[in-house]
Each structure stands twice: as structure tokens, then as C-alpha cells.
Amino acid sequence: MTNTIWTDSIFRWAGSKRKLLPILINNVPNNYERYIEPFCGSACLFFAIKPMSAILSDINGELIHTFEQIKNTPSLIAKTLSNISVSKEIYDNYRQQKPTHLTDFERAIRFTYLNRNCFNGVYRTNQRGEFNVPMGTRTGEVPDEIRFIKCAEALKNAKLISQDFEKLLPDIQKNDFVYLDPPYAKKDYKGRGEYGPGAFQYEDITRMLTFLEEVNHRGANFLFSYAYDEELIQQLPQSWYWESVLVGRHVAGFSQHRKHVQEILVSNYKIKI
Numbered sequence: 556m557t558n559t560i561w562t563d564s565i566f567r568w569a570g571s572k573r574k575l576l577p578i579l580i581n582n583v584p585n586n587y588e589r590y591i592e593p594f595c596g597s598a599c600l601f602f603a604i605k606p607m608s609a610i611l612s613d614i615n616g617e618l619i620h621t622f623e624q625i626k627n628t629p630s631l632i633a634k635t636l637s638n639i640s641v642s643k644e645i646y647d648n649y650r651q652q653k654p655t656h657l658t659d660f661e662r663a664i665r666f667t668y669l670n671r672n673c674f675n676g677v678y679r680t681n682q683r684g685e686f687n688v689p690m691g692t693r694t695g696e697v698p699d700e701i702r703f704i705k706c707a708e709a710l711k712n713a714k715l716i717s718q719d720f721e722k723l724l725p726d727i728q729k730n731d732f733v734y735l736d737p738p739y740a741k742k743d744y745k746g747r748g749e750y751g752p753g754a755f756q757y758e759d760i761t762r763m764l765t766f767l768e769e770v771n772h773r774g775a776n777f778l779f780s781y782a783y784d785e786e787l788i789q790q791l792p793q794s795w796y797w798e799s800v801l802v803g804r805h806v807a808g809f810s811q812h813r814k815h816v817q818e819i820l821v822s823n824y825k826i827k828i
């Protein structure tokens with residue numbers, strides 16, 4: 556897949572679906588009333604298609620809080636960030652700060668600064684829920700003010716919620732389009748705090764499938780992206796569709812170790828690859 560599609564998304568995010576955007580966009584249903592993303596992360600699909608009505612949800616409270624602040628004060632956030640220099644000393648200082656001791660605005664600045672300058676856009680915490688990713692070497696420039704304003708405009712149409720994906724079920728209605736992109740959990744691997752406390756584990760796949768059955772039952776369309784997993788494929792109802800796709804990814808987080816990995820798309824309508 557060589558085509559790239561622009562998205563106004565602000566954050567660098569491990570597991571972002573930027574590379575899959577051409578296929579994802581091609582598979583967004585033509586007629587839907589609301590866009591719902593229960594594992595939104597950097598929400599790169601949302602910021603590429605900018606739906607008229609949406610719910611963006613994620614278990615990461617700092618992420619959702621920052622989206623809320625960008626929605627309200629995009630220019631102030633962009634200007635403040637552009638005046639903070641990039642250095643390990645400042646990075647480590649932000650990393651040590653406790654979000655609960657900061658104002659709403661300071662929390663958003665801290666989150667965005669750490670995200671733009673951490674190693675590979677990884678969000679990982681220790682057991683106390685404290686962000687513990689070191690500074691990266693190939694860090695991203697802070698996007699310009701115009702990009703923050705464009706994000707804020709798109710976010711004006713979105714309700715933002717921080718919660719476990721399952722809690723979103725009562726909100727889902729007929730004619731919604733639900734795009735789900737949970738972390739690729741591995742069997743017998745509890746993780747090292749990737750995506751923070753309460754993050755999706757391999758055992759949650761069963762919950763996920765029950766969730767999808769209920770989304771389908773409610774008359775909504777869903778598109779679900781995941782790692783290629785035979786056990787998961789075996790559990791899919793016959794009436795659903797799935798396709799495998801090859802995606803170029805950096806392995807073990809290093810740019811020189813790039814290879815094509817097999818992923819799948821699952822849906823309750825026909826998928827175009």
C-alpha cells in the first residue's frame with residue numbers, strides 16, 4: 556500500500572491506522588447518521604473524513620481531556636506549545652508532573668508535549684498509571700496553529716468520552732457507523748502497561764465479539780480492524796465479512812526494521828479491498 560492520505564490528526568499514536576486510511580475510507584458506508592469510535596486513539600480516520608456527528612471514546616482519560624481542550628482553545632494550545640523548546644530536561648520535567656496537580660489547560664499542554672516528543676508515539680504507564688515512555692530521537696514537530704484550529708472545527712461535531720469500550724453500547728443506534736480499532740493483544744501476554752491501566756487484553760476479544768453482535772443487532776454498521784488471528788476468525792459469525800490486508804509497519808519500534816504484517820478487517824457489510 557503506497558498511497559497516503561492526509562489527516563489533520565494532531566497526535567503521534569502507536570497503532571495509528573494512517574497507513575490503512577485509503578482502505579478504511581473506501582469502506583466507510585455512504586449513508587450513516589453518526590460516526591462512533593470506541594478506541595479512538597489519535598482518531599486518524601475521524602480527522603480524515605470529518606463526519607457531521609460523532610462520538611469519540613477511549614479509555615485514556617488524558618487523551619480525551621486533551622481533545623476537549625483542543626476543541627475549546629486550539630490557538631492558545633498551539634501558541635503555548637510553539638514557545639516551549641524541545642529538550643530532555645523539559646521532557647523529563649513534564650513526565651514527572653502529576654496531571655491531578657495541574658490545571659485543565661496545563662494537563663493538555665503536558666500531554667501534547669509528551670506525545671510529540673516521546674519514543675514513537677507510545678503511551679505506556681507503570682502500575683500506578685504514571686506515564687513512563689522515554690524521550691524519542693526522531694520526535695515530531697508540533698503541528699501549526701491552523702492544524703489545531705482544523706481539529707477543533709472537526710471536534711465541534713463530536714461528543715468526547717473516556718471509558719471502556721463496552722460502556723458505549725447503550726449509545727449505539729440504528730444507522731450509526733462504528734469503527735473499532737482495539738490494541739492488538741497477544742495471547743499469554745499481559746503487557747508492560749501499553750495504553751495504560753485497564754487496556755484491552757487478549758481475553759477481551761470475547762467481550763469485543765459480543766459487543767459487535769449487539770452493534771449488529773441494533774442496526775448499525777461496523778468496521779473492525781485487528782491483527783490477523785486464526786482463532787478470532789474462527790469465532791466470526793458466518794453472515795459477517797472479513798478480508799486480510801498487508802500493512803507496512805515498523806517492527807519493535809525501529810524504523811530500519813520495517814516489514815509487511817498481515818491484518819484483518821471485519822464487518823457486517825461487504826468489504827472492498
Ligand SMILES: C[S@@+](CC[C@H](N)C(=O)[O-])C[C@H]1O[C@@H](n2cnc3c(N)ncnc32)[C@H](O)[C@@H]1O
Pocket residue numbers: 568569570571572573593594595596597598599600612613614615718719720721736737738739750753754755
Ligand atoms: C490501536 S489504538 C487506536 C488507534 C487509532 N485507530 C488511531 O488511528 O490512532 C487503540 C486504542 O484503544 C484504547 N483502549 C485500550 N483499551 C481500551 C478499552 N478497554 N476501552 C476503550 N479504549 C481502549 C487505547 O488507549 C488506544 O488509544
